[in-house]
């Protein structure tokens with residue numbers, strides 16, 4: 001798949017997202033900031049990435065996800081938990097960085113703060129019905145199969 005990407009800030013030109021290994025699902029996104037940002041516990045900041053993508057196909061979306069290491073070791077996740085990038089969005093990719101840990105964390109310029117995953121999407125059409133067809137589960141949910 002080819003995706004149009006716009007460089008909005010020349011400083012990111014030689015640091016564009018790339019798959020780290022042939023099996024990588026995510027592309028690391030870097031913080032396009034001029035100076036370190038100190039994130040206090042519980043604080044959330046919106047971090048620019050200096051780039052925009054245009055997926056241009058309703059059958060795809062991109063998800064911004066936390067980096068496992070940052071989340072596990074330092075408590076840096078996303079203020080919106082997951083960022084959803086619509087296929088018609090052309091603006092700058094922004095990362096909502098949330099320090100859910102108990103100590104300050106400093107985001108350095110160009111630090112890899114999140115990752116972008118391209119995913120397939122189905123835009124559904126809904127048929128209004130009075131009754132659904134047969135199903136094994138029916139309306140049972142929220143642990144109805146025995147999960148505590």
Ligand SMILES: O=c1ccn([C@H]2C[C@H](O)[C@@H](COP(=O)(O)OP(=O)(O)OP(=O)(O)O)O2)c(=O)[nH]1
Nearest residue numbers: 064080082083084085086089092093094095096
């Ligand atoms: O982490 C994120 C989440 C979203 N976006 C951009 C891409 C997305 O297509 C657009 C709108 O996001 P969303 O629909 O989730 O935001 P909203 O709060 O529902 O606002 P809107 O009224 O703009 O849809 O913002 C980002 O850059 N980073």
